[in-house]
Amino acid sequence: MIDFSNTLIEWYKENARSLPWRFTKNPYKIWISEIILQQTQVKQGLQYYLSFIKTFPDISSLANAAEDKVLKAWQGLGYYSRARNLHFSAKMILSTYQGEFPKSYKDIIKLKGVGLYTAAAIASFAFDLPYPVVDGNVYRFLSRLKGIKTPIDTSEGKKQFYELAHQLLSLTDPAGHNQAMMEIGSLICKPKLPRCSECPFNTMCIAYQTNTIYDFPVKENKVKQRKRYFNYFLIQEKDGLYITKRTGNDIWKNLYELPLIESNQSVSAKCLKEELIPQKLNFESASIKLLHKTKHILSHQILETKFFLLIDSLENVKSHSDYIYIKQSDLQEYAFPQLLLNFFAAIGISKG
DNA sequence: AATGCGGGGGG
DNA sequence: CCCCCAGCATT
Numbered sequence: 471m472i473d474f475s476n477t478l479i480e481w482y483k484e485n486a487r488s489l490p491w492r493f494t495k496n497p498y499k500i501w502i503s504e505i506i507l508q509q510t511q512v513k514q515g516l517q518y519y520l521s522f523i524k525t526f527p528d529i530s531s532l533a534n535a536a537e538d539k540v541l542k543a544w545q546g547l548g549y550y551s552r553a554r555n556l557h558f559s560a561k562m563i564l565s566t567y568q569g570e571f572p573k574s575y576k577d578i579i580k581l582k583g584v585g586l587y588t589a590a591a592i593a594s595f596a597f598d599l600p601y602p603v604v605d606g607n608v609y610r611f612l613s614r615l616k617g618i619k620t621p622i623d624t625s626e627g628k629k630q631f632y633e634l635a636h637q638l639l640s641l642t643d644p645a646g647h648n649q650a651m652m653e654i655g656s657l658i659c660k661p662k663l664p665r666c667s668e669c670p671f672n673t674m675c676i677a678y679q680t681n682t683i684y685d686f687p688v689k690e691n692k693v694k695q696r697k698r699y700f701n702y703f704l705i706q707e708k709d710g711l712y713i714t715k716r717t718g719n720d721i722w723k724n725l726y727e728l729p730l731i732e733s734n735q736s737v738s739a740k741c742l743k744e745e746l747i748p749q750k751l752n753f754e755s756a757s758i759k760l761l762h763k764t765k766h767i768l769s770h771q772i773l774e775t776k777f778f779l780l781i782d783s784l785e786n787v788k789s790h791s792d793y794i795y796i797k798q799s800d801l802q803e804y805a806f807p808q809l810l811l812n813f814f815a816a817i818g819i820s821k822g
Numbered sequence: 823a824a825t826g827c828g829g830g831g832g833g
Numbered sequence: 834c835c836c837c838c839a840g841c842a843t844t
Contacts, residue, residue, distance in 0.1 A: 503839085504839065505839095505840095506839090507838090507839040507840095508838095508839065508840045508841075509827095509828085509829095509837095509838060509839080509840055509841090510828090510829085510830090510838065510839075511830075511831075511837090511838050511839085512838095512839080513830085513831085514829075514830060514831085514838090515839085546828090546829075547828075547829075548827080548828025548829040548830085549827055549828055549829085549840085549841090550827085550828080551826095551827065551841080551842075552827095552840090552841085555841085555842090582841090582842085583840090583841065583842085584840095584841085585840060585841050585842085586840085586841090587839075587840060587841090588839085588840075588841085591839070603839080605838090605839050605840075606837080606838060606839075606840085607838090607839070608839095610837095624823085625823075652839060655839095656838090656839080660837095661832090661836075661837055661838085662832065662833060662836085662837085663832095663833085691824080691825095693825095719826090719843095720826095720827095721826085721827065721828080722827095722828085723827090766829095767828095767829085768827080768828055768829075769826095769827075769828065769829080770825085770826065770827070770828090771826095771827090771828095807828080807829095808828075808829065808830095
């Protein structure tokens with residue numbers, strides 16, 4: 471296995487991308503980068519990393535911030551529980567570890583939002599500890615290299631790939647080895663059109679040698695998408711409008727949005743005006759007009775969304791204690807889901 | 823073991 | 834349209 475690791479690390483030295491989190495041993499910065507890069511590509515995460523570090527340069531600045539500010543820094547990136555967990559864990563490091571980032575794998579993995587992959591990444595990159603990283607890139611690379619057909623999304627598969635990665639891991643340079651495993655998966659052993667001719671392992675790669683690269687990795691789980699119907703209401707007053715905070719265990723928890731009625735099918739303006747708005751918002755004499763219509767795709771939900779301009783008496787609006795009146799110019803102070811940002815941009819009210 | 827959680831990109 | 838991406842928490 472020494473040969474494998476040496477070849478891998480040599481390849482990495484020649485081909486690694488220059489990325490900001492690769493020039494630091496600061497566990498805080500490495501932590502932030504790893505959380506941002508969960509299920510997120512480098513191209514999309516890079517700017518968020520730079521601005522996040524600028525806004526929250528260290529553990530205490532993150533821990534002492536309001537959650538709204540942390541979510542605002544995360545706006546548009548998705549999987550917002552990552553931001554909430556980062557904030558929670560920063561406070562936890564302050565109170566439990568006196569502000570010093572934990573140095574052992576067993577303490578690192580106790581942080582909320584840090585699982586097997588991220589703990590191994592932080593432990594190896596920041597502290598040179600010999601824990602193997604197994605992410606999507608590594609699954610793909612190793613499954614092709616060894617011709618492993620165990621589905622990667624089963625506990626048996628996870629165990630098998632973790633053990634293989636552990637067995638291959640360099641003990642002299644676990645950090646470089648781990649970076650290299652993911653980088654070769656990302657740059658060479660890509661899902662589509664992998665660059666096998668440039669791969670230093672092509673002569674020993676089972677998938678390449680048997681011309682079956684697209685048979686790997688094997689996955690079992692099928693994702694089903696749920697359809698939902700959102701009806702949003704733009705309620706304007708003077709130079710401002712009403713927004714509300716999403717609570718509860720659903721998408722976009724703790725982000726802001728417009729007053730909403732969710733229906734179980736597509737509904738007309740007439741139906742909203744005559745039935746749903748009186749029923750759910752208690753507005754008896756609202757007049758509404760369709761402004762914008764869109765389909766927003768999440769990985770697991772399809773949101774058929776309509777936006778209406780709603781006009782009603784001020785007393786009715788104000789009776790909703792969870793509606794917050796803000797000036798349009800203050801929209802940028804609040805974190806909105808991408809769906810709402812798209813709407814604001816489409817009708818030209820402010821740039822969030 | 824199964825499910826929920828965003829959003830962008832590529833073929 | 835499809836699948837993929839530096840995963841994790843909850844149940």
